Amino acid sequence: MRQQFKLQGTPDPFTLLKVSQAFREISCGESLELIYSGEHIPDELFKILPARTYKIIAQDQYEDPLRYRIVLQKTAIEPAAADEPPNGCQCS
Numbered sequence: 001m002r003q004q005f006k007l008q009g010t011p012d013p014f015t016l017l018k019v020s021q022a023f024r025e026i027s028c029g030e031s032l033e034l035i036y037s038g039e040h041i042p043d044e045l046f047k048i049l050p051a052r053t054y055k056i057i058a059q060d061q062y063e064d065p066l067r068y069r070i071v072l073q074k075t076a077i078e079p080a081a082a083d084e085p086p087n088g089c090q091c092s
Helices: 013-025 040-048
Strands: 002-007 031-036 054-062 067-074
Touching (some): 002 013, 013 031, 031 040, 040 067
């Protein structure tokens, strides 16, 4: 299963919340695809997604019009609370 989002310009907090929520809801091994214009989207997105829970499996840039595509695969499930030990799945 793959979730897909098309984003424009600088992301607002509500959009980032929707992407983050969609990522939390997908299962380990599934992917999330983002198609966007605006170079700030990955910076803002990676601030809210825990780095240990995904890997980038595809990244493309298109010239006409200038837009980008990135696909993140979920590799682990984030613990429910920060003080709990990480025991999510570790997909390969």
